[in-house]
Amino acid sequence: MRQVLERGWTLTFTHPESGETMTIPAQVPGNVIADLHRAGVVPDPYFGLNSAGLRIWEFVDFEYRTGFRAPETEPGERLELVLEGADTVGEVRLNGDLLGELDNMFIEHRFDVTGRAAAGTENRLAVLIRSAVNAARKFHRTPDTFTLAYNYEGLYLRKAGHTYGWDIAPRIVGGGLWRGVFLEQVPADRWTGVLLYTTHASKQLAKLVLDWNFETAAERLTGFGARLVMKHGESRFEKQFRIDFTSGRTAFEIADPHLWNVRGHGDPALYDVTLELLHDGETVAVRRFRTGIRTVRLDRTESLSPGGDGEFRFLLNGEPLFVHGSNWVPAEAMHGEARDRIRRDLELFADLGCNMVRCWGGGVYEDHDFFDYCDERGMLVWQDFMLACQLPPQDDDFARRIEAEATAVIRKLRNHPSLALWCGDNECDEAALWSGGGERFPSANRITREVLKRAVLANDPDRDYLPSSPYLTDSAVRLGNTGNAPEQHLWGPRDEYKGDFYRLNTARFASETGYHGMPCVESLKKFLSPDHLFPKTDDPEYLIHAAQPYGDPSGPYAYRIKLLLDQVENTFGSVPRELDKLVAASQAVQAEAVKFFIENFRFRKWNKTGILWWNVIDCWPQISDAVVDYYYEKKLAYYYIRNVQQPVLLMMGEPASWHCELRLDNNLPGPAAGRYRVSDLLTGEEIAAGRYECGANCCTGLGAIRVSSGKHRMHLLEWEVNGEWKCSHYLLGHTPYDLDYYLKCRDAILSKLNIPLAGAE
Incomplete structure (x- = not known):
């Protein structure tokens, strides 16, 4: 039995400028920065330069308070x-008494309040969230560690790395009770x-x-057994067995099973799994969950x-x-806010035909609702542990905390x-190439080579473990x-x-691989001031929304605006001066680029076996590689x-030797045949x-077409699948292209x- 504590919360803090002690309503789950905005204490953190003004709030402690009546x-x-x-860091008090400390954003914290939470009377709960930046001061960083420019505060803390600023997210450190709070009666x-x-x-x-x-509270372990029931539609499997101890294992077989498959390969x-714990023939505990039969x-x-x-x-x-899939970044930069975005974002992955989602290591471990959706839609999940772009600490305390975190997360999600x-x-193996001091080889990283590997083997022994993405050998x-790594992140120049x-x-x-594309003009107007809509390399508003914290033109991510403009100029010969035409050009470059990246891999199947491009949608309003902006406006x-x-x-x-080869790739589990034309x-x-x-599941050549690379030409490719004609296109010729010609072809x-034209601008 659970009693959810989601109402009546307040947030108390000292204003960093006025020194005034303030109490405002709080949303749980939620984020303190969003609470401040809802209360009118700070302006919209997603507009203009406002996120830079949050720096003073990084040093503030916040206390959540509520009251509740405990159940009998x-x-x-x-x-x-x-x-x-x-x-991330804090403490929990009940009726003024300390229950315990908080030190990890990624896992749940449980406190036994039996006899301490009075039934029938009001109990006072207080959760102190300390400044994460101040909390990090106690750690003495050793020179063998390294991370990105704005992320040293998070090197030792177990907090989402992107919150300190990343090349795909704002610096909004924030914090709070970002998932649910409840009382649970534990039998x-x-x-x-x-684990099944x-x-x-x-x-x-x-x-x-x-x-x-x-x-069990039973004094003797006698008379125990279990009943396992698995149902899919009209199919039913049941196994009942004796239990002699509080842990154990049983193996079994199911004839003619219904297999779990990814999208396009089957159902x-x-x-539905029900596992009953029996004692003297009576059911004393039940665990219910869903699973799929697959390897x-x-x-x-x-x-x-x-x-x-x-x-x-x-x-x-x-x-x-x-x-074929994409990378998942947090659905919302301020964790705890807008939970409905997670399902809506996943629906985009499904609509795009993705069969895998890679959960990137700079975010958070998503909850069961995320994985339930992927279970139901046939999308595999590649799950990073939450370490990114760093040489992590190697001390025993950090290793202990990482192993405890991994153990909790694995046990939660493994079914x-x-x-x-x-x-x-x-990219922690790659970080050895960026750190710029001494030799630090991947094999020396005990966190990924020993600690996490051990946690996976102990708690999910049948699932594969990859130490890093991309995984690099010491010689590399x-x-x-x-x-020479088989799996790579293709960013390059x-x-x-x-x-x-x-x-x-x-x-x-x-x-990973991707390319810049601007949001539509209407979206730009929602987060940039009217006189800051056209991109300039030294514009602080544009810089902040191109992921450069504080809008610093000399910062490490300030290059991204010039890069975007250079990509447009390279492709079309110049940068349009009209905003709407620049947006169209930028989206066209991105669209052609990512299309080419995907086709380049499909064209060489099975020499190449998959591509997870970057990325579907932004976690806040910005100019980025995402193909859908924060407001759900789709780019070309x-x-x-x-x-x-x-x-x-x-x-x-x-083109090669005056010809372009034609190839047809079939990802279906059965053969395909039909007509085609170009x-x-x-x-x-x-x-x-x-x-x-x-x-089935192969790529075949269909001959070649004679071409001249000096001629710009848009080809229409059409083919038949089960009597229905499909189409795509191919743009021939060297850059630069004529933008007006391209836009005519785009239409x-x-x-x-x-697709209505308005849906792609």
């Missing part, structure tokens, strides 16, 4: 106070740990293992050979899976069938050669999107990506036509795709 407990029950998420008999996983999956037979732990079949394996080599041989591919139910992989961090770091870096990349799998790239991530795709390769998009002149046949493409 049954004999043998405990009453626990649960904080599902507290950001004496209960399951304390349940699949070791073999085929259409004929599945082999599963159930691992369990439970607590993501889910089983996921990561087949990888540590590096590529000098000849380019190597592997990084996912196997689902024993079959290789070509991955979700969508969870494909645990990854130790984001010694030689400065990230190109961010120059010509068909340049050698992107076109000739050696990655088997790309887990959204429509192009959705089109090229469809299961069957006709593509043209890049024509000039604007004139309708037919260039090629024929029939294709392509086996024709969108018309072919039945």
Whole structure:
């Protein structure tokens, strides 16, 4: 039984300028900065320069207060106070007495309040959230650690890294009770740990293992048993077995199982699981959850050979899976706010045809609702642990805290069938190349090579673990050669999107790559002042909303505005002076770039096995690589990506020896066949036509078309799938292109795709 504590909260603090003690209403779950804005204490943190003014609030402590009446407990029950998420450092008091300390944003905190929370009378609860910046002062950083310019305050704290400022998020340190607070009546008999996983999956037979732990007040462990029931539709499996101890394991088989699959490969079949703890024939505890019968394996080599041989591919139910997906950043920069954005953001991933979501290590571990959605929609989840772009501390205290965090998170999420992989961090192996002092090789990172690996093996032994993304060997770091890693983050110079870096990349799998695209004019007007709408490299408003904290033109992320303008100039020969035309040009560059990145990988299937581009949607209003802005306005790239991530795709390769090769990729689990044709998009002149046949999950060549790279031409590619015609396009010729010609072609493409032009501007 749970009693949710979500009403009647207040927030008390000392104003950093006036010195006045203030108390305002608080929202739980929520964020203190959002509470300050709702109370009129600070202006909208998402508009103009306002986020820079939050610096003075980083040194303020906040106290949440509320009252509640506790429920009556049954004999043998405990009453626990649960904080599902507290950001980050603080303490909890009940009726003036200290219950305990807070020190980790990512995990829940439980406090036994049995006998301390009085039933029938008002209890006073106070949660102090200390300044995270001040709390970090107590740590003595050693020179073997490193992180990004604005993130040293967070190096030792377990708080979302992006809150200090990142190249994709604002500096809004904030804090608060960002997940639910409730009282829970904990019975004496209960399951304390349940893990159900699949070791073999085929259409004929599945082999599963159930691992369990439970607590009981019984003096003797006699007369105990368990009943496991798994249901999917009309299918029902039941197993009843004897239990002689509070922990154990049982293996079993299910004939003709319904397998869980990703989008486009079959039904993501889910089983409703009921596990009853029996004592002398009576049910004394029940655990209910959903799971899927499937196996996921990561087949990888540590590096590529000098000849380019190597592997990084996912196997689902024993079959290789070509991955097409994107990176997940927090749905909201101020954690605890706008929880409805999570599902809405995931719906964009599903609409785009993604079969994998990578949860990036600079954010947070999402909750069950996130994974439930992915379970239901057939989207795999690559889960980073929350370490990013740093050489983390190696001391025993930090290692202990990381292992406790990982253990809690793994035990919470491990039964979700969508969870494909645990990854130790984001770009911490690469950080060894950036730190600029001494030799620090990846193998020396005990956090990812020992601590997290041990936590995964202990708590989720059948799931794969990747120490870092990208994973680098010591020799790769010694030689400065990230190109021999099978899995890579393809950022590079961010120059010509068909340049050698992107076109000739050696990655088997790309887990990050992206390109800038401006939001639409109407969105810009919502977060920039009227006289700051046109981008300038020294404009502090633009700088802040291009992820440069404080709008500092000399800061490490200030390059992003010039980069965006350079990409437009490189592609179209000049930067338009009209804002609406600049936005159209910028979105066109982004759309063509990400489309090319995806097609470049599909064209070389199975030499390449997947791409997770960056990224779907922003966590606040900004100019970025996202293909949907914070206000849910879709950029042109959204429509192009959705089109090229469809299961069957006709593509043209890049010119070589006066020809462009035609290839058709089929991601379906069965063969595809039909007609195809290639024509000039604007004139309708037919260039090629024929029939294709392509086996399941493979890519096949369809010949070549003679071309001249000196001629700009937009090709319309059409093909038939089950009697329905699909289409895409290919832009021939070297940059720069004529912008007016391109926009005319864009309009024709969108018309072919039945997308209103207003939806792509």
